Amino acid sequence: MTVFPITPLLPGIRASLADHPRLVLEAPPGAGKTTQVPLALLDQPWLAGGKILMLEPRRIAARAAAQYMAQQLGEAVGQTVGYRIRFEAKVGPATRIEVITEGVLTRLIQRDPELAGIGAIVFDEFHERHLAGDLGAALALDIQATLRPDLRLLLMSATLDGERIAQWLDAPRITSPGRSFPVHIVHPPARAQESVEQQLARVTRLALQENAGDVLAFLPGRREIARTQALLAALADDCPALEIVPLHGELSLAEQQAALSDAEPGTRRVVLATNVAESSITLPGIRAVIDSGLAREPRFDPNSGFSRLETVNISQASADQRAGRAGRVAAGTAYRLWPQSRRLETARTPEIAQADLSGLALELAAWGSAALPWLDPPPPGALAQARELLRALAAVDNDHRITALGRDLLELGATPRLGAAALRAPATLRPLIADLLALMEARSPLRGEQSRSDDFRDRVTALHAWRDRRGALARGAVDAGALAAIEQASKGWRRRLDVHTSASGTPGSHAVGDLLLHAFPDRVAHRSGSDPLRYTLANGRGARLHENTALHGEPWLVALDLRHEARDSLILAAAPLDPDVLERDYPEQFTRQRTQRWNDERGAVEAFEERRFGAIVLERRSVLVDARDALPALLAAVRSGGLDLLPWSESARRLRARMQALRAWMPALGLPDVADTALLATLEQWLAPYLDGVHRLDALRADTLSQALSAMLDHAQRQALDQHAPESLTVPSGQQRRLDYVPGEPPVLAVKLQELFGLADTPRIGGGRIPVTLHLLSPAGRPIQVTQDLHGFWQRTYPEVRRELKGRYPRHPWPDDPWTAPPTHRAKPRPR
Incomplete structure (x- = not known):
């Protein structure tokens, strides 16, 4: 039997969980915690034959951990040890250890808050701080405190802040020394104009020369892996005993298993991986690590309302964990492709602090409370924005209580936006909506010139063409591997939607937009009458198409991906829609209202009656201005254009200057602040009473502003002004x-x-x-x-x-003694 560094600690782990329902375990990569701890707990009396759930942040790691534990028991996956991930499960009636991905736990908890038959939950690699993992841990603690005091909770990680986690859990803490060999850290400098992929390919050649064994290279994503693989193709051709292997989450199960298996005897490997290889999975034979220092992580942009994957610098904890992969079997080398002087953040930022919280808000609505024992609570602003979205989607009511639609969304398992579109799709279009869900969650499969297309329908057409003809497409136009992964996801959605056929052919011109507008009703976009590339969104923001758009001339779009910019957001992907569908499905968002606005050219308030969809103006006709309703537009104009828009008389300007001066000289008098900033901030108090019945600012009388300023002073202040700052x-x-x-x-x-x-x-x-x-x-x-x-x-x-x-002005007095001379304003003094 294989002995792991964690093996001597297993009795202590069992004893701790027998005495205390929570435990924090720190163990470095390679210690064996993922595959040894669950097995060591199976026969514990407190488990009483119940199940152990073990959460893994990544699907690759979940499959690999289940496979390894089943092998140790001499069984197939699905017997004592199984796994359950999105769209895939291998479990059976005898399964006692289920390795699951994080989102699966929340589904199990929402369906059965008592978690009947489950004796322990193990959170592996908790340091990754995924949103679903934080939520799962908070829910599990709530259950343990209220419903299941016998439930055991074990948090494991290689790089977490063990002391802080232990304090949060009020739990003992056990640390494993792990098993590692010295790792030499090198920072090879980049060359001028060298891309990350080019630098990594060059350093890979160096690593193969300087080290025995295999090489593991970390890159941020699939595209960078493909580019690096192409750069290393010649190296593999020249060395038949060298194998270049990609490893990322979009590979098929067979491809992932191939990357994780042992290489053929005499063959060396270069594994090009995303951060899925940081932890939990074992890659045999690695002696050198090449680290780009980059990862792709979700970032939520509250301005656009989108979460997008961004390439970011990794934390120091991630860098240490990656480097540790080189010291699993012998001394190794870690090549870091960033300057040694760069300082990294200590730990990864929790996803809850920077992700779209709409899914979390829906889970909390279903749970009935957000008052959970969080390690890091969700940001209030982002949570409020998420709740407003759920209300707009009718997933929660005005009191943020979950609706029947909201519960259906949870069961479906899509994001709230996409789930809303799926559940509103007609039965005949369910096959197409399954494709759209898969495509929306994936990167675009288009390549070459096609990759620049902002017409989302092109992705649908590519998927259907690939499905119908299985690859009979223009060379370089699509990524067949990406399409295969999208097809697998679409199959999963079809099963969930109870769809037994797949979509094919070219959808109708509006079919895609008509379905997806139910996910993004706030991003319905209407073309400007003056600029065919500019659009107004239903949420009031502006957006534009790029000059080489494939959507030129479309009057109505639903914007599916935007890049927020200072003035108008750039539409990265959109689909045309039929406005009649808006009339049919969102009649409540069509309104007629009277609006008034300021016209700079005329210097007056204008009034209109408008028909709108959200903030999009569909019709507008001029009407007479109601002077009583003009006040907000007048104040907004002054606030926007500044105080110089007002018809200041000379006396009003002088009065204001006197008030400012005396306020500075004698602050104890308490005179009001009449500087620009203060007056603009208090227009409603000092100016509004004098705008009654006015719809043009130049209609104010000459003395009005003097009266308005004077009214800001009480009697004593007016007297003080005349005395101490006289005109x-x-x-x-x-x-x-x-x-x-x-x-x-x-x-x-x-x-x-x-x-x-x-x-x-x-x-x-x-x-x-x-x-x-x-x-x-x-x-x-x-x-x-x-x-x-x-x-x-x-x-x-x-x-x-x-x-x-004196000679120049002889008619005017120039006395020798000005101290005693009579003053005069005339040419000659009057006789006394």
Whole structure:
């Protein structure tokens, strides 16, 4: 019997679970935890003949783990050990260990919350933090706390934060040392203009030269694997004993098993894998790992409402786990294709923090509560958005309680959007909707020039042509392997939908769009009247087709894939639809409403009566403006265009400047903020009362804005404003001279020099704190001096000014002593 590093720990694991219903097990790759722990628990008294469910994040790993455990028992899969994954199950009446993928557990729990006959749930590779795994763990803890205190829960991983997980579970923690050999880490630099695939192919040649055994290379996805495989084809041709093997989730079962099996004696392998090879599965003979440092993970974009797979940098935990694959059987080497100076995130971000939560929200509605013992709770904003989508799909009611349709969606197992389309499809079109579900969940099978097509119907046509003629298609136009995987998924959907025939031929021009609009009613798109490439979506957003679109001229589309951009989203995939189907299936979304809007060119509010589908305007006719209803449009125009749209009088501008100045000088008075930002934020309070009956801003009276600003002050503040920030000052000549206020600067008093004779010091305002800036003018009104020190001017500067200007302005007084001379604003002083 094979001895694994985990073997000495098995008695302790059994003892811990006998004493405590929860356990955290940390064991590195190769320790044997996946295949040894479940078998070691089968005869435990607390299990009492019940089943063990073991969750694996990936289908490849689930099949491989079940196969290996069955071999250890000398049985076929489906006897004591079986597996259950999407669209595939190998279990029997005697099955005691079921290896399942994460989504299967939630189905089992929703159908039977007591989990009758199940004694333990093992969460393998929990560090991957898939959304379904987090939900499954939270539901299992809830069940254990309320219904099944005897249920055992075991969380296993190679790279999880064991202390944090143990605290969350209130559970003991056992750590296995594992079995590994030293791994030498190398960072071979990339060459100029070298792609990741080219660098990896070059380093593969180096790894084969420097190491014995096989090579495992990690790439983000299927496309990169195919490109790298093509680059290595010549190397395989020159070396018959070398085999290049792909490993990813879209391979057939036979292809996956071939990649996981031992190579022929004397043959070396290069395995090109996605992150499915990070954990849980065993690849014999690996002595070198080449790591691109990339993975493809789902990211939810709340702006577009889409989740899309994005290529991202892996975490340090993933990098360590990948490198560990090189040290399973002997010392090895890990080649990392990124600079050594790059710092990686410590651990993978939980999927719950960045994924579409509509499926999770539906599960929680079915469970009846979101108050679960989460390790990381779902973000409130994303959860609220998901619930709103479910309400729009009629999967939950206004109180977020699940409806009959919502329960049907859960049983179907598709995403809520796609499930809604499937369940609303007529019986005659169920074969086609099965294909559409499979195609929507897969990458496009189109290749070459066809891959640029944004017409989703081209994918359907390619699938049907491949199915009908089995590969009689233009060379390079499609990926036959991708189509085979899509066909397998379509078969699974046909079984679930109780469909016994497959679709074929070319669907009707609107058939695809008419079915999928039920998944995306908010992304129904109507062409603009002025720009044939621009569309308005039912959710109010703008979208556009690219210039070489295959959908040019289509008046109605359902947008199936979008790339969010600053102005309009780019439509990546869409299908035409028949607007009559909208009238038939969504009559409640067709509305007639009166709208008013601001017209910049006319400077006025316009009124229309519109017929709409969602935010799409189908008809519009002008009607008379109701002045009482014009207020929101007027305020929106000012808020958008700024305060300069208002007809400010000079007195209103001056009043506002005085208020700003006194607010800064004497904050204790509590004057309101009249800066642009504050006024725009409070239009409803200070401006709206003065817009009653107005539908043009230039119709405001000249004094209206002064009244509106003045009304913001109470009586005491008005008195303080007149006292401490007066509109004008009386100068020694007896005249009133205006003060000019500029925010952040002292006020300016422009006055002829002769009017200040007899005034010793600079005038002050603001409670005596603020000296006025004097612009001293000649008799002709031209500036002579700018000063805040009038006393110093009389002493030092006036004699020089007098000598210079006395001859130029002989009719005006230029006394030797300005301190005692009578002030005047005339050419000659009046006789006393």
